[in-house]
Structure formats: structure tokens, C-alpha cells
Amino acid sequence: MKIVHISAECYPAAKAGGLADVVGSLPKYQNIAGHESSVIMPHYYTRFRNDNLFEQLFQGSAKIGRHDYPFKVFKLLQNPIGFELFSIEIPGLFDRERIYSYHDDTERFITFQVAALNWMKEWEILPEIVHCHDQHTGFVPFMIANIYEYGRLKEIPTVFTIHNGQYQGQFGFDRMHYLPPFHSFFTGLIEWDKAINPLASAIKCAWEVTTVSPSYMDEIGESMNGLEPLLRAERGKSKGILNGIDVEVWNPATDAMLEKNYTLKTVESGKKANKKWLCDQFNLDTKKPLFTFIGRLVGEKGADLLPEVIYQTLSQHHDKLNVLILGSGERHIEQALWDLEPQFKGNYCSYIGYNEKLSHVIYAGADFLLMPSRVEPCGLNQLYALRYGTVPVVRRTGGLRDTVTDIGDQGFGICHDQCVTWDIKQAIERAMNLYDAADEFKNIRKQIMQIDHSWNRAALEYIELYQTIKK
Ligand code: ADP
Numbered sequence: 253m254k255i256v257h258i259s260a261e262c263y264p265a266a267k268a269g270g271l272a273d274v275v276g277s278l279p280k281y282q283n284i285a286g287h288e289s290s291v292i293m294p295h296y297y298t299r300f301r302n303d304n305l306f307e308q309l310f311q312g313s314a315k316i317g318r319h320d321y322p323f324k325v326f327k328l329l330q331n332p333i334g335f336e337l338f339s340i341e342i343p344g345l346f347d348r349e350r351i352y353s354y355h356d357d358t359e360r361f362i363t364f365q366v367a368a369l370n371w372m373k374e375w376e377i378l379p380e381i382v383h384c385h386d387q388h389t390g391f392v393p394f395m396i397a398n399i400y401e402y403g404r405l406k407e408i409p410t411v412f413t414i415h416n417g418q419y420q421g422q423f424g425f426d427r428m429h430y431l432p433p434f435h436s437f438f439t440g441l442i443e444w445d446k447a448i449n450p451l452a453s454a455i456k457c458a459w460e461v462t463t464v465s466p467s468y469m470d471e472i473g474e475s476m477n478g479l480e481p482l483l484r485a486e487r488g489k490s491k492g493i494l495n496g497i498d499v500e501v502w503n504p505a506t507d508a509m510l511e512k513n514y515t516l517k518t519v520e521s522g523k524k525a526n527k528k529w530l531c532d533q534f535n536l537d538t539k540k541p542l543f544t545f546i547g548r549l550v551g552e553k554g555a556d557l558l559p560e561v562i563y564q565t566l567s568q569h570h571d572k573l574n575v576l577i578l579g580s581g582e583r584h585i586e587q588a589l590w591d592l593e594p595q596f597k598g599n600y601c602s603y604i605g606y607n608e609k610l611s612h613v614i615y616a617g618a619d620f621l622l623m624p625s626r627v628e629p630c631g632l633n634q635l636y637a638l639r640y641g642t643v644p645v646v647r648r649t650g651g652l653r654d655t656v657t658d659i660g661d662q663g664f665g666i667c668h669d670q671c672v673t674w675d676i677k678q679a680i681e682r683a684m685n686l687y688d689a690a691d692e693f694k695n696i697r698k699q700i701m702q703i704d705h706s707w708n709r710a711a712l713e714y715i716e717l718y719q720t721i722k723k
Contacts, residue, residue, distance in 0.1 A: 253718060255282060255289040256379040258368055260361065260388035261351060262293045263501075265300045265328075265337060267608075268351050269548065270495070270632045271415045274464070275385055277498035278714065280334030281707035285715060292372075294346040294364050295326055295339035305329040306339070310374070314342070314366040316359060317429040321345065323367040340367045358423050361388040361450075362430045369395055373404050381718045383411040384458070387421035390450030391431065391442070393457035398438045409721040411714075412458035414468075416629055417476045418552055420444075420451040445478055452479055455486050459721045462714075464630035465651030466492030471627075493714060494654055495630040496707030497639065502615075504640050504701075509612035516701055519641050520694065526617030534601035536574040541687040543573060543645070543680060544618040546611050546633055549581030549589070549604075554624035554647065554671045559588035561624075561676045566596045573684055576618070577602040578610055615640040619693075620683045626671045628652045634665075635705045641697040643686070645679050647671050655705070659686065664700045 261268055263276030279289035295301065306326035314321045321342050328337040341347070345360045354360065369392065372378070382405075384392045393410040396402055424447060431442070444452035455461050463469040469492030473484045483490065500506075504522065505515045511529040514522020524538070531538045549555040562575050577589055579602075589602040603610060615621070621637040623646040630651030634644040638655075645666040646652040657663025659682075666686070668679040686693055 253287045253381060253715065253722065254377065254379045255279070255287060255381045255383060255718065256372070257289065257291045257383045257385065258365070258389045258392055259291060259293050259385040260364075262291050262337065264333065265293060265339065266296050266298050266351050270464075270630065271386055273498070273632050274413075274415065274495055276333065277496070277501070277707055278711055280498065281496070281711035282715065283335050285711055287715065290336035290338065292338045292340065292368050294360075295324075295341035296351060297347050297349055301339075309338070310371050312367065312370050312374075314363050314370055315432070316363050316366065321363050321367070323363075325367075325371050340364060340371070342367060358421065358427060359430055361421070362391060365389055365391050365395065366432060368392070369402050369405065373402055378405065378408060380408070380722055381411060382408050383413065383714075383718075384454060385413050386415050387419055387451040387454070390421065390454035392454075393459075394438075394441050394453045395432065397457055398441065399432050399434050401432060407723055409459040409718070409723065410457070411460045411462065411718065411721075412454040413462045413464065414451070414455075414472070414629070415464055417451065417463075417472050417479065418627060420449050420477060420479070422447040422449040422451075424448070444482065449479075452482055455479070455482055459489065460717055461486060461490040462717070463490070463492045464495045465654045466494065467653045468492060468629045468650040471650060491717065493710055493717070494651065495632060495635070496710040497632060497635045497705050499639070499706040502636050502639055504616055507612055507616070509609045510616050511613060514616075516698060519697055519701060523616060523641055523697075526613050527619075528617075530576065530613060530617040531574075534576055534603075535598055536576065536601060537598065540572060540574045540599075541619045541684055542576060542617065543620045543622055543683070544576045544578070544614050544642075545622045546578045546614055547623075549579045549585040551582075552625065552627045554626050554676070555579065555581060555585050557624060557671065557673050557676060558622075559585070559592055560673050561680070562589075562592055562596070562600060564673065565677050565680050566599055569681075569684065570599065573599070573680070575600045576614065578607065578614055580605050615642055618642050619687060620645050620666075620680075622676070622680070623647065623652060624668075624671050624676045625649055625652060631655070638664075638700040638703050638705065641701045643683065643693075643696060643700065645683050647675075659696070664696050664703075
């Protein structure tokens with residue numbers, strides 16, 4: 253089957269979070285299963301662009317309002333990533349380093365979607381499935397089905413995956429001219445709550461809607477920033493498919509970013525060496541259990557509670573644990589995490605920023621990974637942690653509920669119910685007890701490293717879904 257993914261992120265070309273990891277690995281596993289899966293994304297001016305060779309395939313223009321943006325389509329050459337990667341260069345909009353958080357993001361991503369379809373309608377052989385990801389590509393299903401100019405694409409079934417329903421990309425009708433002209437009869441398909449909403453539009457127009465875990469699918473029907481009734485109405489064409497991970501990129505036996513590689517047999521010495529490197533770097537103590545958090549420092553991840561949790565836990569159990577944070581996000585959380593450092597020197601450290609290598613060493617060297625998320629569509633961090641023998645300490649929500657079972661229920665992780673300081677602190681204390689039960693802890697490490705969360709299963713689930721709508 254010929255499948256095209258359209259996304260704002262794709263690892264290793266551009267990554268802000270889990271979306272990049274999924275779009276950077278799902279197509280690879282679909283290809284391994286015998287299909288022809290590729291990715292179209294914007295051509296950002298990142299390091300990846302400078303370090304790699306691209307071939308120009310196409311040149312065109314995308315008209316947004318009165319502005320005609322010329323664009324070029326590039327294909328990645330010497331491709332080691334397992335699928336064809338096409339990127340669209342749009343001068344004035346994507347010749348920037350960051351992926352998001354510009355004042356003109358609405359215009360940027362609509363132009364990208366229009367450019368992608370302007371190019372696709374010229375293809376000799378059309379895809380059998382167009383699979384879009386998150387609100388930045390949310391107008392694609394609508395445009396394919398309802399815009400005259402894309403009549404040649406009209407019959408292509410579209411799938412839309414909600415990786416994060418919190419970000420909907422809504423904007424006012426004063427900017428409706430950003431979209432190509434269409435019959436006013438269809439306006440309802442882009443509208444939600446008196447605004448233009450690309451996420452809502454995708455849920456209405458895609459042939460199938462998926463979320464990245466079954467539990468998240470259930471939860472968003474109850475809580476998703478106002479879209480709940482729409483999700484409930486479209487439940488019949490919606491499905492939760494749990495994400496997989498790329499077990500070649502995320503493999504402690506071969507991961508080139510680690511200080512020391514390890515297997516199931518050498519897990520104790522391997523984790524010890526990575527922990528030592530971390531402790532040397534961050535002035536921590538290798539003998540204490542190392543708790544970590546990796547991720548966006550935002551309320552959704554429960555990160556706003558971390559400063560208080562760390563303060564209370566380290567005040568009470570001063571010499572019994574170490575905490576290391578890697579993340580960036582809301583300024584006040586970053587500041588609060590920094591402010592704790594002088595007080596707990598030797599037991600706590602934070603690295604504010606994005607650092608891919610460090611994240612890998614932390615998954616390998618830490619003993620416990622904290623994920624107190626308020627909302628977690630799937631969560632990949634806990635899956636990486638499991639693969640690297642690091643015990644997840646998670647709040648039961650979304651994908652965390654689907655992937656981590658508490659040790660009290662004959663499982664392998666520590667789970668708590670509420671995203672509140674007291675509950676998180678208690679979960680940490682339970683983890684400290686587990687660490688002290690050295691034999692049980694070692695066994696759990698070995699057990700979790702063997703859990704299979706590879707894409708093999710999920711890639712096929714998507715293929716089965718495509719088969720049900722394929723022409
Ligand atoms: P999100 O909601 O942010 O997409 P996920 O758990 O799905 O959360 O994926 C997060 C991905 O981003 C993981 O690969 C994680 O290791 C990575 N990540 C998040 N923050 C950082 C950071 N500061 N440095 C390095 N990697 C990070």
C-alpha cells in the first residue's frame with residue numbers, strides 16, 4: 253500500500269516531542285511490513301538540513317490570501333532512516349530554526365499544507381492513504397475532500413491521528429482567506445465554537461481518527477478543551493492505537509549516545525556506568541536511587557508540581573535519594589527548579605534545555621523515571637525507560653494507564669492516581685522502598701527490559717485500519 257504521512261515533526265529531521273518519534277519510526281516499520289510509506293514535512297533550517305544532502309524534486313507556489321509563496325520540494329538523499337523523507341522549503345515561513353512558537357504559525361502551517369497538496373496533485377501515482385498528524389496538518393482531510401482544486405485527490409482516504417488534543421490551533425474567521433477558496437456551504441466543516449479549528453476540522457473530515465492510546469481515546473470524550481461532544485459524535489470512526497517505539501534507535505545494546513552499552517545480561521554494570529557518568533556531571537551520589545524527569549516543563553506533564561515535590565521529598569529524606577531534571581518549558585517552572593539547586597546541592601540538579609544525548613544517558617543511568625502527567629496521550633518516555641531498565645513512576649492516565657502496571661498488582665512500575673504533590677511524593681517513597689529491596693529491584697529491571705513495545709504490532713494495526721477504508 254502506498255501511504256503518505258504529513259507532519260510538522262519527524263525524527264531525526266526536526267523534533268519537539270513524541271510526535272517526531274512516532275512519525276520518524278511508524279513509516280519505517282510499515283515499510284518493513286512490505287508497504288511503501290513516506291513522510292512530507294516542512295524544510296526547517298535545522299542542523300539536520302545542514303548535515304544532510306537533499307535533491308530538489310519540484311517547484312511550485314502556494315497562494316495564501318493575497319500572498320503567493322514559492323516553494324520547493326526536496327527529497328533526502330543517502331537515506332538511512334528507513335523511509336523516503338520529503339521536505340517543503342517555503343522561504344519567509346520555514347527558513348527558521350524552531351518548529352513552533354512563532355506569531356505566524358497559523359499562516360506557516362496552512363501554507364505548508366497547501367504546498368503539500370499542490371505538489372501531491374501533480375503525482376503520477378497517487379497515494380492510497382494520506383495520514384495526517386496533529387492540528388498542524390488538520391486541514392488536509394477537509395481540503396482533499398472539499399476544495400475544487402484538489403479534485404484529483406478527492407477519493408483518497410484520509411486518517412488523522414491526535415497526538416495531543418490540547419493544542420487545537422484555532423483562529424478567527426478574519427483569517428479565513430488563508431484557506432484556498434471553497435463553497436460557503438462547507439464552512440461548518442472547519443468551524444468549532446465560532447472559530448476556525450483545524451483539529452475539529454480533521455476530526456469531522458478524516459475518514460478515520462486515531463489517538464495514540466486506547467485510554468486517551470476514552471478520556472478525550474470526557475475532557476478535551478471543548479471538543480468532547482464532537483469526539484463523542486465521531487466515536488464510530490475513532491480508535492486508540494498504542495504507539496510503539498523504534499527499538500533500533502532505542503536499544504541499550506547499541507545506542508551510540510550511551511556512555512556504556514548493555515544487554516539483559518550486563519544491565520547492572522551497564523546502568524552503573526551510565527549512572528556514574530551522570531553523577532559525575534551533575535555532582536550527585538551513585539549510591540542513592542536516582543529519580544529523573546525528562547520532558548516539557550508544562551502543566552500537562554504535571555511539571556509545575558515538581559519543585560514542591562522535590563522540596564518536600566528532599567527536605568524529609570535528604571540523604572536517601574537524588575533527583576535530576578531534564579526539560580524546558582514555562583519560565584516560572586524553569587525558575588522554580590533552578591531556585592532549588594543551592595538548597596539541595598549534591599542531591600538535586602536540573603538541566604534546563606533540550607539535549608537528545610543527555611536524555612538517552614538518563615534513560616540508561618537513572619533508577620526511576622517520574623511522569624506525574626495530568627494528561628498523557630501515550631507517553632513515550634515510560635516506554636524508553638522500560639527498555640533501558642528504568643522503573644517508571646507514573647500517574648494513571650492515558651497511555652501511562654495502558655503501559656504501566658503497579659508492583660502491587662503484580663506489575664513492574666509505581667502508579668499513583670492523582671496529580672497532586674502528596675500522591676507523587678508517596679509514589680517516590682514507594683519507589684525508594686523498592687530500591688532498598690535490592691533483589692526484587694534487580695528482577696524488575698530485567699523484567700521490564702523484555703517487554704515488547706516495538707512498532708511491529710502497532711504498525712500492523714494501522715495497516716489493518718487503512719485496509720478498511722482503502723479504495
Ligand atoms: P510529548 O507530549 O512532549 O510529545 P512524549 O512522551 O510523547 O511527550 O515524547 C517526548 C519525547 O521528547 C521523548 O523522546 C523525550 O525523550 C523527548 N524529550 C522531551 N524533552 C526533552 C529534553 N528536554 N531533552 C531531550 N529530549 C526530550
